Every structure is written in C-alpha cells, then in structure tokens.
Amino acid sequence: EAQVTQNPRYLITVTGKKLTVTCSQNMNHEYMSWYRQDPGLGLRQIYYSMNVEVTDKGDVPEGYKVSRKEKRNFPLILESPSPNQTSLYFCASRKGQNTGELFFGEGSRLTVL
Amino acid sequence: GQQLNQSPQSMFIQEGEDVSMNCTSSSIFNTWLWYKQDPGEGPVLLIALYKAGELTSNGRLTAQFGITRKDSFLNISASIPSDVGIYFCAGKFTSGTYKYIFGTGTRLKVLA
Numbered sequence: 001e002a003q004v005t006q007n008p009r010y011l012i013t014v015t016g017k018k019l020t021v022t023c024s025q026n027m028n029h030e031y032m033s034w035y036r037q038d039p040g041l042g043l044r045q046i047y048y049s050m051n052v053e054v055t056d057k058g059d060v061p062e063g064y065k066v067s068r069k070e071k072r073n074f075p076l077i078l079e080s081p082s083p084n085q086t087s088l089y090f091c092a093s094r095k096g097q098n099t100g101e102l103f104f105g106e107g108s109r110l111t112v113l
Numbered sequence: 114g115q116q117l118n119q120s121p122q123s124m125f126i127q128e129g130e131d132v133s134m135n136c137t138s139s140s141i142f143n144t145w146l147w148y149k150q151d152p153g154e155g156p157v158l159l160i161a162l163y164k165a166g167e168l169t170s171n172g173r174l175t176a177q178f179g180i181t182r183k184d185s186f187l188n189i190s191a192s193i194p195s196d197v198g199i200y201f202c203a204g205k206f207t208s209g210t211y212k213y214i215f216g217t218g219t220r221l222k223v224l225a
Contacts, residue, residue, distance in 0.1 A: 004155075031211060033211075033213075035215075040217060041116070041217065042116055042117075042201065042215045042216060042217040042218060043156075043201070043203075043213075043215040044215075045212060045213060048211055048212070050211055056211075058212065059212075090155055090156070099161075100143075100144030100146060100161060100163065100205045101146065101158055101161045102146065102158070102203070102213065103158065104148075104155035104156045104157070105155050106153075106154055106155045107153075107154070107155050
C-alpha cells in the first residue's frame with residue numbers, strides 16, 4: 001500500500017531534549033516536505049526537499065533541521081525543543097516536478113513541556 | 114508566512130444540502146489542491162486542478178480553478194453525514210519554487 005509513514009504519532013517531551021520525527025514514503029517520490037499545523041494558522045511549511053541531499057527552508061524553519069540521505073526518508077530534527085514547537089506535524093511527499101499532488105502522513109502530535 | 118483566505122471558516126448544514134467554499138489569494142498559482150482532514154488523521158487529497166478555468170469532479174465534489182489563477186472553489190452536492198471534517202485548499206506557486214500555501218480550513222458539520 002502506497003503511504004507516508006511518520007513516527008512517533010504522539011510524543012510528550014521536555015524543553016531542550018533533542019528529538020527526531022521520522023518520515024518514510026514507499027512511493028519513490030522525489031519531493032518531500034514537513035509542515036506544522038496550529039489552530040487558526042493552517043498548515044505551514046517547515047522544510048522541503050526536492051531530492052536526495054537537496055533541502056530548503058519553508059516558511060517556519062527556525063528551531064528545526066532536516067536531512068535527506070535517502071530518497072525514502074526525510075527526518076525532522078528538533079535539536080532543542082521549546083514549548084512553542086508544540087504542534088501537529090505532517091510529512092508529505094510528491095512524485096516529481098510535473099505533478100502538484102501532495103500525499104500526507106497521518107501526523108505526529110508533539111507536546112513540549 | 115503567507116496564507117490563503119478560505120471561507121467560510123465553519124458551517125452547519127442539513128443532510129442533503131449543497132455546500133460551497135472558496136479560497137482566494139493575492140498570488141498566482143499554477144496548481145490548486147483541495148483536501149479533507151478527519152480528526153486524528155492526515156489530509157487526504159480530494160481534487161487537483163492544474164489549468165485556469167478547469168472544472169473537475171470527484172463523485173459529489175466539484176472544484177474549479179479560477180480564471181485569474183488567484184482563486185478556487187469547492188462544491189459538495191447532496192451532503193451526507195460522513196462529509197463532516199475540515200476541508201482546506203492549497204496553492205502551489207509557479208516556476209522555480211516548490212512551496213505550497215494552505216488555507217486555514219472550512220470546518221463542515223452535517224446535521225442528519
């Protein structure tokens with residue numbers, strides 16, 4: 001089954017404790033991206049990657065890092081989480097340049113105390 | 114960051130009624146996407162639009178890409194209880210960028 005898989009789905013952590021949210025897609029998609037969803041603000045792009053070893057900042061990259069060492073994986077790293085990073089995070093992927101259709105994972109709800 | 118203006122923010126309708134929602138932007142897009150999000154789940158793509166003026170249907174859903182490329186609407190005909198959820202639009206900019214901008218969503222509640 002074609003899918004985008006995120007882990008963990010739920011996480012409660014404390015300020016400053018590094019964490020990684022993994023994202024994996026099995027559709028051989030070139031493009032992957034991360035979003036955060038907050039009430040009243042909709043989905044905002046954090047980082048995106050057009051292909052392996054190619055990443056770029058979205059609208060709200062502060063406090064986040066990403067890497068794209070393999071085509072299927074695009075982890076989101078919070079080096080020193082803060083409470084304002086409490087949010088619902090989504091990973092998404094897209095096949096290539098000529099299609100706009102984004103496919104989303106099920107989301108990871110992160111709470112930073 | 115940029116956002117799309119999506120309206121209405123929420124609506125209650127009776128089962129069987131038609132629903133209409135829209136998104137507008139000050140920017141020109143080359144792609145419009147419409148998604149539905151159920152509680153606790155990720156957004157699911159409903160309709161993708163690629164050309165100005167394009168009108169596309171998916172079952173009871175119909176969406177159009179505005180002529181100016183700055184707006185889009187989604188219609189749901191003969192709503193049913195399982196249509197409940199949050200619907201949102203997304204626009205992708207033209208050339209050179211791979212950024213998507215999302216609307217803030219329309220929360221739909223269907224009364225049986």
